[in-house]
Amino acid sequence: MKVELKDIHKTFGAVHANVGINLTIPAGTIQGILGENGAGKSTLMKVLSGFIRADRGEILLDDRPVIIHSPADAIRQGVGMLHQDPLDFPPMRVIDNFILGQEGGLLTGQVDARQDFKKLAEQFSFSLDPDAYVDSLTIGERQQLEILRLIWLGARVLIFDEPTTGISAAQKEKLFAALRLLAEQGKAVLFVSHKLEDVEGLCTHVAVLRQGQLVGEAKSPYTTKQLVEMMFGKAISVGDRNPCGKSDRVISLQNMSVEDYRLKVQNVSLDVRGGEVIGLAGMEGSGQGLFLRAIAGMVRTVGGRIIIGDRDLTGRSYHTFKKQGVAFLPASRLEEGLVPGLTLTEHFIMAEEAKGFFINWEKGRQLAQKRINDFNVRGTPENTVESLSGGNQQRALLALLRDPLTMLMLEHPTRGLDIESTIYIWSRLKERCQKGTSILFVSSDLEEILQYSDRVLVFFSGKVTPPLESATLTIEKLGELIGGSGWADLTSRKSA
Amino acid sequence: MKKNAWINIGFQVGALFLALLITTLLLVAAGAPPLKAYASILSGAFGSLNNVEQILITWSPLLLTTAGVLITFSAGLWNIGIEGQMTLGAIFATGVLRLLQNTQLPAALIIILGIFGGMVGGAVWASLAGALKTFGGVNEIFGGLGLNFVSTALTIYLVFGPWKRPGVGSMSGTQPFDQKLWLPTLPHTELSLWALGMSLLVIVVVFFLLRGTHFGLRLKAVGKNPKAAFLMGVPTWQYSMFAFLLCGAFAGLSGAIQVTSVYHRLLPNISNGYGFLGLLVAMLINYQALWAAPIAFFFAALNIGSVQLQIQYKLDSSFAGVLQDLLVLLVLLGEGARQRFFRKV
Numbered sequence: 081m082k083v084e085l086k087d088i089h090k091t092f093g094a095v096h097a098n099v100g101i102n103l104t105i106p107a108g109t110i111q112g113i114l115g116e117n118g119a120g121k122s123t124l125m126k127v128l129s130g131f132i133r134a135d136r137g138e139i140l141l142d143d144r145p146v147i148i149h150s151p152a153d154a155i156r157q158g159v160g161m162l163h164q165d166p167l168d169f170p171p172m173r174v175i176d177n178f179i180l181g182q183e184g185g186l187l188t189g190q191v192d193a194r195q196d197f198k199k200l201a202e203q204f205s206f207s208l209d210p211d212a213y214v215d216s217l218t219i220g221e222r223q224q225l226e227i228l229r230l231i232w233l234g235a236r237v238l239i240f241d242e243p244t245t246g247i248s249a250a251q252k253e254k255l256f257a258a259l260r261l262l263a264e265q266g267k268a269v270l271f272v273s274h275k276l277e278d279v280e281g282l283c284t285h286v287a288v289l290r291q292g293q294l295v296g297e298a299k300s301p302y303t304t305k306q307l308v309e310m311m312f313g314k315a316i317s318v319g320d321r322n323p324c325g326k327s328d329r330v331i332s333l334q335n336m337s338v339e340d341y342r343l344k345v346q347n348v349s350l351d352v353r354g355g356e357v358i359g360l361a362g363m364e365g366s367g368q369g370l371f372l373r374a375i376a377g378m379v380r381t382v383g384g385r386i387i388i389g390d391r392d393l394t395g396r397s398y399h400t401f402k403k404q405g406v407a408f409l410p411a412s413r414l415e416e417g418l419v420p421g422l423t424l425t426e427h428f429i430m431a432e433e434a435k436g437f438f439i440n441w442e443k444g445r446q447l448a449q450k451r452i453n454d455f456n457v458r459g460t461p462e463n464t465v466e467s468l469s470g471g472n473q474q475r476a477l478l479a480l481l482r483d484p485l486t487m488l489m490l491e492h493p494t495r496g497l498d499i500e501s502t503i504y505i506w507s508r509l510k511e512r513c514q515k516g517t518s519i520l521f522v523s524s525d526l527e528e529i530l531q532y533s534d535r536v537l538v539f540f541s542g543k544v545t546p547p548l549e550s551a552t553l554t555i556e557k558l559g560e561l562i563g564g565s566g567w568a569d570l571t572s573r574k575s576a
Numbered sequence: 577m578k579k580n581a582w583i584n585i586g587f588q589v590g591a592l593f594l595a596l597l598i599t600t601l602l603l604v605a606a607g608a609p610p611l612k613a614y615a616s617i618l619s620g621a622f623g624s625l626n627n628v629e630q631i632l633i634t635w636s637p638l639l640l641t642t643a644g645v646l647i648t649f650s651a652g653l654w655n656i657g658i659e660g661q662m663t664l665g666a667i668f669a670t671g672v673l674r675l676l677q678n679t680q681l682p683a684a685l686i687i688i689l690g691i692f693g694g695m696v697g698g699a700v701w702a703s704l705a706g707a708l709k710t711f712g713g714v715n716e717i718f719g720g721l722g723l724n725f726v727s728t729a730l731t732i733y734l735v736f737g738p739w740k741r742p743g744v745g746s747m748s749g750t751q752p753f754d755q756k757l758w759l760p761t762l763p764h765t766e767l768s769l770w771a772l773g774m775s776l777l778v779i780v781v782v783f784f785l786l787r788g789t790h791f792g793l794r795l796k797a798v799g800k801n802p803k804a805a806f807l808m809g810v811p812t813w814q815y816s817m818f819a820f821l822l823c824g825a826f827a828g829l830s831g832a833i834q835v836t837s838v839y840h841r842l843l844p845n846i847s848n849g850y851g852f853l854g855l856l857v858a859m860l861i862n863y864q865a866l867w868a869a870p871i872a873f874f875f876a877a878l879n880i881g882s883v884q885l886q887i888q889y890k891l892d893s894s895f896a897g898v899l900q901d902l903l904v905l906l907v908l909l910g911e912g913a914r915q916r917f918f919r920k921v
Contacts, residue, residue, distance in 0.1 A: 402809055410807065419801040419808075426793055430808050434790040441788070480808075 081142055081158055081236035082107045083128070083268050088137035090123050097123040098134070099292040105237075105268045105285070107142075110259055112283030113272045114311060116363075116524055120292040121272050125239050128270075129161035130154035141237070155181065160235030164242045166222040170215035177214055178229050193232075200228045204258045219342060220251030227258060238262060239270040244278050245342070245365055245541075256282055274363040276304055276563030308559040312526055330354045330486055330518055331375070336384035338374040343367050343542045345374075347384065350537070350547060352487070354516040357509075359529035359550065362539030362562055368522045369491065371539070375520065376408040376489045377401035389486060405486030411495060411522075413473045418465040424448050424476060425461040431480040455479040456504065471501035478508055488512060490521040494528060506532055526558050540564045587914045591906035599899045608889040617896075620884030621877040629767045633838060634876040636775040637662070637830040641854025642868045643775075643782040644826035649863050650786055651819035652799030657705045657720020658851035660727035661698040661824045665831025667731060668697025670750065670842040673757055673835070674739065683756040690757075691832045698828020699821045701727065706820030710813045716820075731844050739842065749843025759837035768837035775833075776869070778826055783865040795819060827851060856904045862911075875900055 083105040090098040097120045105111045115121045127134045130148040138145055141157060148154045151161070168177045179193050194210060201208055206224040214222060223243060230238060240259070244252050259269050259282065273279055279286055286298045288310040296310040331352040338345050345367040352358060360368040373379040375386060377398040385394045388404050398408070410416035418427065428451060429444040448461035457475045459468050468476060474497060481488070493509070494502040509519060509532075523529050529536055535547040538561040545561065560566040603610040621627055641658055648655035655661075672693035676686045701723060708719040736745035759768045786792040797805040798815045806812045834846050857875055861867035882896035 398806070399809060399811065408807060415801075416803045416807060419797045419804045421800045422793075422797060426797075427808075429790070430793060430797060430805075430810070437790065438788050439790055439793060 081266075081268050082140075083159075083237050083270075084138075084140040084143075085124070085128065086138040086140065088124060088127055088139075089135045090127060090132065091135060096292050098127070101137075101289075101292075101294045103287055103294060103297075105270065107236075107268055108263050108266045109285055110263050110269045110271055110283050112279040112286040113270055113289065114274065114276075114279055114286055114307060115289035116274065116311060119289040119311075121289055122241065123292075124289070125161060125241060125270065125272055128154075128237075129159055129239055131161075152181075155230070155233050155235060158234060158236040159239070160230030160233065160237070161239040162223060162226050162230065162241065162243060164245060166219065166226055168214050168222055168226065170213070172214055173210070174208055174212050174214060174217070174225055175210040177225060178210070178232065181229060181233055196232055197228065200232060204228070204254075204261065206254070206258075218247070218251070220247035220255070223247065223251075223255065224258075231262075235267070237268045237270070239272065241272045242274070242365075243271070244273065244275060252278075274563070276307055276560070277565055279307070280304065304560065304563075304565060305556070308556055308563070312555055312559050328354060330389060330516075332385075332387040333375065334385040334387070336374065336381050336386060338370055338379055338381045340370055340379075343370060345371050345539075345542050345544060348544050349384075352518045352520070354518055355513045356534050357513060357519045357521070357532055358547070359533030359536045360520065360522045360539065361524075361526065361529045361536055361558055362522075364524065366539040366562075367542040367544070368537070368539040371537075371544070372489050372491065372520060372522055373408070375487075376406055378408065405484065406489070407481050407485050407487070408489045409477050409481075409491065409493065411491035413470070413477060414466060417477050418473060420466040421464060423462050423464050424452065424457070424459060427465065427476070427480055428461075431482065451479040452476075455508070471497045474501065474505060478505065484515060485512065485517045487518045487520070490519065492523055493521055494523070494525070502528075526555050526562075530555065530558065538562060540567070543567070545570055583914060587910040588907055591910040592903065595899065595902040595906050598902055599895075602898065603891075603895075606889075606891055608885070608891055613885060613889060613891075616884040616888050617878065617881035619881075621881030626765075627880055629762075629765050630880045631873070631876045632767055632772060634879055635873050636771045637833060637848075637850045638853055638857065638872045638876055639775040639779050639869065640826045640830035640833070641851045642857045642872050643779045643854075643865075644823035644830075645851075645854050645858045646782055646786065646863060646865050646868065647795070647826075648819050648823045649858055650792070650795045650799050651816050652802070653709070653816060653819060654717050655702070655705070655720055655820065655823050656717050656852075656855070657702065657723045658823065658827045658854060659847045659849070660720065660724040660851075661701045661827035662831040662834075662847040662851050663724075663727040663731055664701040665694035665698040665828025666835045666842055666846045667727075667734065667831075668700075668828065669694035669832035669835045670734075670739070671697075673753055674750075677753060677757060686757060687759060687836055690836055691829065694832025694835070695825040695828040698826070698831060699824040702820040702824025702827070703817070706817045709820075710817055728844070731842065731846065735842060735844060747844055749839065749841045752839075752841045757836070758840055759833070761837065766838065768833075771833045771837045774829065778829070779865065779868050782826075783868075786865055853900070856900060860904050860907055 085101055085103045088098050088101040101124060113121050123132070126132045128139060130151045130153050139148060140146070146157055148157060148159065154160070169180070175194060175197060178197050197210055204227070206228065208221060208224060217225070243255060247255065259271065262269050271279065271283055284300050286302065286307065287294055288296045288307065290311065298306055329351040333348055333350045335347045335349055337347055348371065360372060362368045370379060374381050377393065377396055377400065381394065385392055387393070388401065388406060391404060393401055393404065414420055425444050425448040428448040429439055432447070445461050452459065452461065455475045455478060457468070457472050457479060459472055465473060465476065474493070494505055497505070513519060530550055530553060533550045536550045536553060537547055538545040538558065540562065557566065600610040603613050621631060641662065644658060645655055669690045672690040673686060676689065705716050705719040705723055708714040709716045735749055739750045741751045759770050761768045786796070794805065794810045795815055797808065798810060798812050802812045830850060831846065835842060839846065853875060857868065857872050861871050878896040878900060883893050885891040885895050886893040
C-alpha cells in the first residue's frame with residue numbers, strides 16, 4: 081500500500097511538533113524515519129496510526145484521501161503500528177493476545193485463529209508457543225507476536241517505533257528479515273529510529289526530521305556523514321566553554337554496574353572532580369538515565385562501589401545521598417519534581433529544613449518571594465506550580481535546591497525551554513560549579529553537551545565510552561558515537 | 577479568582593437543589609407528601625431537647641471518623657477499612673474494661689485505659705491495611721474492605737463465644753458494664769460531654785495539623801505526588817503508614833466512645849456505618865477540615881430526623897441515607913462538570 085502524507089501540522093500548546101510535513105512512501109519500500117529525540121517522529125507516526133489527529137493536512141492511502149479516527153480505525157484501513165513498549169497484555173497467553181484486536185463476534189474462533197497463527201509464524205520463521213504466557217517472553221518475541229497480530233488483522237502499512245531497542249542481535253536479524261519479507265509482499269514499512277547503523281543496514285529510503293520539519297530525504301546509496309549532517313544540522317559555532325576550576329575528586333565510581341529489564345550498564349569507573357561538569361550523551365534509553373539515577377541512589381546498583389566525598393554510599397537510599405549533598409532534578413518536572421496542587425510557598429517550605437512543628441507561613445512566603453525574585457520566576461508565592469510555564473517550573477526547581485551541594489544531577493535541564501531560559505539556567509548552574517558543586521547531566525541536545533561539559537560520556541545500548549575531553553569532540557563525532565558507529569576507533573585508540 | 581469562587585458555589589448550590597428535587601420525586605413515588613415529610617424530618621431533628629441530644633450523640637463518632645479519613649485522604653489513601661478500625665476500637669475498649677472491671681483500680685482510670693486501648697486497637701487494625709498496602713502492594717481499598725469483614729466476624733465470635741452473656745449469647749451483645757464504668761453523662765440524658773469534647777478536640781487538632789504544620793504539608797505532598805515528595809526528601813512510605821495509624825487511632829477512639837458512653841457493652845455492628853458516613857462527609861467538604869463540624873452535624877441531624885419518617889409515613893429510616901448519598905454524588909458530579917466546562921476559567 082502506498083502512503084502519502086501531505087502538509088501535516090500538529091501543535092501541542094506552544095510546541096510545533098510537526099510543521100508542514102510532506103512524505104510519500106511507495107508500496108514495497110522500507111522507509112527509515114530518522115531524527116533526534118523530540119524531532120517529531122513519534123508525533124507524525126501517531127497521526128498516521130490514528131492515536132492523534134493532525135491540526136491540518138491530509139493522509140492518502142493508495143491515492144485515496146482518508147480520515148483516521150482511532151487506532152482501531154487505522155487498522156481497519158490497513159495501518160498498524162508497533163510501539164516501542166509492546167502494547168500487549170502480559171498476564172494473558174500468546175494466542176489470546178493474538179485474537180484480542182479482532183472485530184465483532186461474541187465467539188473468538190480460537191481454532192481458526194490458531195491455524196492462522198501457526199501459518200503466519202511459519203512464514204516469518206518465528207518460533208512462538210501460542211500457549212505461553214506473554215510475560216514469559218522477551219521483548220523481541222513480544223514484537224514478533226505483535227507483528228503477526230497486525231498482519232493477521234490486515235495491516236498493509238506497518239510502522240515500527242524504535243524496534244531495535246532492547247532486543248538481542250539474533251532477534252534483530254530475524255526482525256530485519258521479517259521487515260524485508262513484508263516489503264517484498266508489497267507492504268509499506270516505516271522504520272522509526274535514531275540508530276544510524278540500523279537505518280543504514282535496512283532502509284532504502286530515509287527521511288530525516290529535525291525540530292518538527294522534514295529536513296531531508298536520501299535514497300540508497302547514502303553515507304553516514306550525510307545523515308548525521310541532516311540530523312543535527314551543519315556544524316554550528318559553539319561559544320567559549322569557560323571551564324571551571326577543578327579541585328580534588330569528590331565522587332568516585334568503581335566498576336559500578338546497574339541494570340533494568342532491558343539494559344545493562346556494566347563496570348563503569350569514573351572520578352568526578354569538584355566543580356566539574358560531565359555531560360552524558362546518547363539517545364533516550366541508551367543507559368545514561370539509568371546511570372544517572374544509580375549515582376543519585378535512586379536505582380540500586382548491582383555491582384561496584386559509589387563513593388561520595390569520603391563515604392562509601394553503595395546500596396544506600398536516595399535520602400542518604402541527599403544528606404551527603406546530592407540533589408537530583410528529574411526531566412518530568414510535574415510528574416517527579418514538583419507537587420501539582422501545592423503553591424510555590426509550600427514548595428519552598430518543604431525544601432528547607434523543617435524548624436519546629438508549626439509552619440511559619442509569613443517566613444515561608446518571604447523566602448518564596450526572595451527566591452522568586454532571585455531566580456526570575458514569573459509567578460507569585462501563591463501560584464500553584466502547575467500554573468507556571470515550563471521554563472518557570474525549571475527555574476523554580478533550581479530555586480528549590482539547597483546550598484551548598486556536593487553534586488547535582490540533571491535530566492534534560494533545558495528540554496522544551498527557549499534560548500533565553502536555557503542561557504539563564506546554565507549561568508545559574510555554572511555559579512554552582514564555581515562554588516565547587518559537580519554537575520552530571522543527561523541531554524539529547526549535542527550542542528548543549530559540547531558547550532557546557534568539561535568531559536563527556538557517550539552511551540549506546542548500555543555501552544559507555546571512557547570519559548572524553550569535550551574540547552577534542554565535534555558535533556559530527558558525537559553524533560556518530562550516539563548512533564553507534566565509530567566505537568571501534570575509540571577502543572583501538574585507547575588500547576594503543 | 578473571585579469569579580472562580582462564585583462558579584464553585586453556584587455548582588454546589590445547584591447540586592443541593594438537584595439532590596432535594598430527586599429526593600422529593602422519590603418521596604412522591606413512595607406515597608408520602610414531600611413537604612410534610614421534610615417538615616417531619618425537621619421536627620424529628622430539632623422538635624425536642626431529647627432529639628437534639630440524640631443528634632449530638634451521633635455527631636461525636638461521626639466527627640471522629642471524618643477527622644480520621646481527612647488524614648488518610650490527605651495522604652492520598654482511601655481508607656475504606658475505617659469501619660473495621662472503629663469496630664476494633666470497640667473490641668479493645670471492651671476487652672480492657674472486662675479485664676480491669678473487677679480490680680481495685682479507680683473507675684476513672686479504667687475508663688481512661690479502656691479508651692486508650694480502643695485507640696490502640698483501631699491503630700493496630702489500620703496498620704494491617706497500611707502494611708498490606710506498603711509492603712504487599714495490596715490496594716488499601718481491598719485490604720480495608722477485607723479487614724472490615726474480619727472485624728465483623730470477630731465481633732460475632734466474641735459476643736457469642738468467649739464474651740457471651742451468662743447463660744446464652746445474644747445479638748444484643750455482651751453483659752453491660754457496671755454503671756461506674758460508664759463515661760459520665762449529663763443528668764437524665766445519654767449525652768456525654770466528655771465524648772463530645774474529645775471529638776471536637778480531635779477535629780480541631782486535625783484542622784491545625786493539616787493547615788499549619790510541616791507534617792501536614794508533607795502528608796499532602798505525599799498524597800498529591802509521592803515521587804516528587806520522595807525527591808524532596810520526604811520518607812513517603814513512613815508518612816503513609818503514619819496516616820493509617822493516626823486515622824485508625826481516631827476511628828478506635830470513636831469505637832471506644834460507643835462502648836463507654838452509648839452502649840456500655842460490645843454488640844454486633846457497633847460501628848453502625850459511621851465510618852462510611854465519615855468518608856461521605858470528607859468527600860462532600862472536599863477534604864477541607866474547616867467544614868467538617870457543620871456538615872457532620874447536618875448529616876447527624878438528617879439521620880435522627882428521618883427516624884420520624886418511619887413512625888409517621890412507614891418509610892424506611894434509611895431515607896436520610898438516600899438524601900446524603902445523593903448530595904455527595906451530585907456535588908462530586910457537579911465538580912466534574914465544572915472542571916470539564918470551566919477548565920479555562
